[in-house]
Ligand SMILES: O=P(O)(O)OC[C@H]1O[C@H](OP(=O)(O)OP(=O)(O)O)[C@H](O)[C@@H]1O
């Protein structure tokens with residue numbers, strides 16, 4: 001990380017736009033699971049901001065848990081596994097699991113992760129992402145249930161998303177337009 005470098009970042013989605021959309025998704029989830037509980041899984045690190053904001057907008061009994069994964073190189077691993085760097089603390093058997101992601105790009109992470117979690121016998125398994133870049137998809141087995149915003153094929157940062165571990169703390173989503181010389 002080189003913190004001396006300065007970058008030109010243009011705002012694409014403001015904090016107000018993000019929070020308004022997240023509140024809508026929270027209300028949808030609350031309605032869908034009324035009378036039941038949900039088990040939110042935050043995929044570290046990118047989805048921390050989205051998960052916490054969304055969790056506050058879901059009016060249901062809830063467990064929040066965290067997972068950290070890294071995908072094996074695509075193509076060569078026929079097992080379709082992900083390497084688990086940090087696993088869940090509790091069993092998800094019989095739970096209404098909602099996987100929370102900041103972005104779906106190639107789809108590899110979620111394709112592998114959802115297969116792995118499905119083997120643990122949840123009652124239901126749902127995918128919720130703040131951003132979706134469908135133009136980049138290389139898999140066809142990721143069915144996303146809740147999408148905040150469909151975005152073009154451009155690299156975004158902020159609201160949890162990083163560029164070389166920087167910019168996660170921006171309260172908005174922006175495009176990196178380049179380095180300021
Ligand atoms: O659809 P895919 O092509 O698999 O890409 C999406 C994944 O990549 C990013 O995470 P990353 O592995 O960079 O880690 P981070 O969340 O810690 O930034 C992002 O947060 C998603 O988890």
Ligand SMILES: Nc1nc2[nH]cnc2c(=O)[nH]1
Pocket residue numbers: 103104105154155156157161162163
């Ligand atoms: N920060 C960031 N991470 C990603 N991972 C996959 N796509 C993206 C993106 O556009 N921005």
Ligand SMILES: [Mg+2]
Pocket residue numbers: 043044045046047102
């Ligand atoms: Mg991530």
